[in-house]
Amino acid sequence: MPEGPSVRKFQLLTSPFVGQVVAKVGGSSRKLSVNDLNALRLQDSQVHGKNLYLAFVAAEGPIGPAAEETALQREAACGAHCPAQGQQGQDGSPHPCSHGEELQEAQHSRSEAPEAAEGRGNWLRIHFGMFGSVRANEFSRANRANKRGDWKDPVPRLVLHFESGGFLVFYNCRMLWCSSPRADPASDILSAEFHRGRALRALCAPDPICYTLLDQRYFSGLGNIIKNEILYLARIHPLTPGSLLALSDLERLLDCAVQFSSDWLHNKLHGQGLHPQVYQKEQCPLGHPLMKGTFGPSGGFKRLTWWCPQCQPAVL
Numbered sequence: 101m102p103e104g105p106s107v108r109k110f111q112l113l114t115s116p117f118v119g120q121v122v123a124k125v126g127g128s129s130r131k132l133s134v135n136d137l138n139a140l141r142l143q144d145s146q147v148h149g150k151n152l153y154l155a156f157v158a159a160e161g162p163i164g165p166a167a168e169e170t171a172l173q174r175e176a177a178c179g180a181h182c183p184a185q186g187q188q189g190q191d192g193s194p195h196p197c198s199h200g201e202e203l204q205e206a207q208h209s210r211s212e213a214p215e216a217a218e219g220r221g222n223w224l225r226i227h228f229g230m231f232g233s234v235r236a237n238e239f240s241r242a243n244r245a246n247k248r249g250d251w252k253d254p255v256p257r258l259v260l261h262f263e264s265g266g267f268l269v270f271y272n273c274r275m276l277w278c279s280s281p282r283a284d285p286a287s288d289i290l291s292a293e294f295h296r297g298r299a300l301r302a303l304c305a306p307d308p309i310c311y312t313l314l315d316q317r318y319f320s321g322l323g324n325i326i327k328n329e330i331l332y333l334a335r336i337h338p339l340t341p342g343s344l345l346a347l348s349d350l351e352r353l354l355d356c357a358v359q360f361s362s363d364w365l366h367n368k369l370h371g372q373g374l375h376p377q378v379y380q381k382e383q384c385p386l387g388h389p390l391m392k393g394t395f396g397p398s399g400g401f402k403r404l405t406w407w408c409p410q411c412q413p414a415v416l
Contacts, residue, residue, distance in 0.1 A: 102228045104149060104290050104321020105365035110234035111147040112369070113268070114154065117236075118142050120262040121159045127258035132224075132275045134258055142260075143222075148283035149320030152226040152234070221279035232272040239269055287320040289361050296354060303342045303350045310338035310405055311397050313357070322357060324403045326364075328379040330356040337412045338395060338405045344415050384408040 102110070121141045125134045137156060144155035231254075233240070240254045258270040286295035302318040303309065313319055313327045331338050334353040336345065345353075364374060377385050384390055388410045396402035 101150065101230055101323065102232055103323030103326055103361075104288070105361055105368055106233075107147050107150055107152055107228065107321070108290060108365055109368045110152055110228075111145055113234050113236040114142075114145040114152070117260075117262055117264075117266065117268060118145055120264050120266075122156075122260050123263045124261040125259065126256070126261075127270070128255045129257045129275060132258070132277075137224075137258075137260065142262075146281055146283070148281055148285070149288055149316055150227065150323065151282075152228075153278075153281040153283075154224045154226065156222055156224065221277050223278050223280055225276050225278050225281070226270060227274045229272040229274070232270075235269040235271070237266050240271060284317075284320065287316070287318050289319055289321050289357055290365060294358070299354055300347075300350055303345075303353065306341045306343040307397070308339045308395065309336060309342050309345070309353070310395055310403075311400075312342055314403065319357070321361070324405075325374070325376065325379050326357065326361055327403075328406050329376055330360050332378045332384065332406075332408060332412060333360065335412055337414045338393075338407050340415045378406045378408065381406060384411055386411065 119141065122137050122139060125137045127134045139159050140156040141159045142154060143157045144153075146153045146155075239256070242251050242253050245251050254271050256269045256271055257273050258275065259267060260269075261267040285291040285293035286298060288294055299318050302315065303312055305312055310327060310331065313322055313330070314324070316322075327338075330353060333356040334349065336349060336353060342350065367374065378390055381390055386408075388408045390406050390408055392404060392406050394402045395405050
C-alpha cells in the first residue's frame with residue numbers, strides 16, 4: 101500500500117481544492133454514501149502516516165483560517181506540477197485494475213491502530229489499498245491488460261467535482277467518517293515533530309528489527325519498501341533482534357529511515373521515480389544474490405522481505 105511519501109504527495113494534490121465547494125460526486129464506494137458530500141465545502145486536508153484526512157463543512161459555513169505554509173508546500177509549488185503528478189503506485193507508474201476489483205487491503209497487524217466505531221464526524225479518513233492513489237483533474241487509464249486479459253480502466257472509489265470545474269479522483273481506498281484525525285506527529289517519520297528518542301527505544305526491543313520498523317505506533321508512514329531499503333543501507337539483517345544491536349547501529353538505521361523517506365518524497369515532487377537497491381531485486385548493488393522471505397509477528401500480517409546475506413549478515 102502507499103507509504104508515507106506517496107500519501108504526502110496525494111495530500112499536495114488535494115490542497116489546491118481546499119476552500120472549494122463540491123458540485124457533483126460519484127464513485128463506486130459501498131461503505132460511504134458519496135451523495136453526503138454533495139454541496140459541502142472542503143475545509144482542510146491533512147496527512148498522518150499512511151492516512152489522508154479531508155475535512156468537510158456546510159458550504160455556507162466559514163472556510164476557517166488557512167494553515168501556515170510549510171516547507172513541504174513551498175517545495176510543492178515549485179515541483180509538484182511535474183509529468184508524474186497523480187500517477188499511481190509506489191514508483192509513479194500506473195497499475196492495472198479490473199472493473200470489479202475489490203480493495204486489496206492489508207490485514208491489520210499489531211502495528212495498525214484499530215478502527216473504533218465512531219459517530220458521524222466532519223473528517224473523512226482515507227486509507228489506501230495496494231494500488232491506491234489520488235488523481236487531480238484526470239482519470240487513471242489502463243496501461244496493460246489485467247489478469248483476465250481485459251483492458252479496463254480502474255474504477256474510482258470516489259470522484260469529487262468542484263464548482264471551480266476541477267475534480268479529484270480516489271482509487272482503491274477505504275473511507276470512513278471520524279470526528280478528528282487520529283494522529284501523533286511524534287511517530288511520523290516525515291514530520292518535523294518526529295521523536296527520535298521514542299523511536300530508538302522501540303528499536304531496542306527484543307523483536308526482529310523488521311517487525312518493529314513496521315509498527316505504526318513509532319514509525320507512522322514507514323512501509324515495506326522503506327523497511328527493505330533502509331535495512332540494506334544500514335547493513336542490518338531483517339531478523340536481528342533489536343536488543344542485540346549497538347546503539348550506533350540503531351542510530352544509523354534511524355538516520356537511513358528519515359533520509360530515505362525524505363529523499364523519496366523529494367523525488368516524487370520532482371517527477372522522479374524510485375530506484376530501489378534490494379526491494380523486488382535479484383541482486384544487491386554489489387552483485388550478491390539476494391534472499392527473500394515472508395516475515396511477520398505471530399498472529400500478524402506477514403510481509404515479503406529481501407536481504408543480502410553478505411552485506412547484511414545474521415547476528416548470532
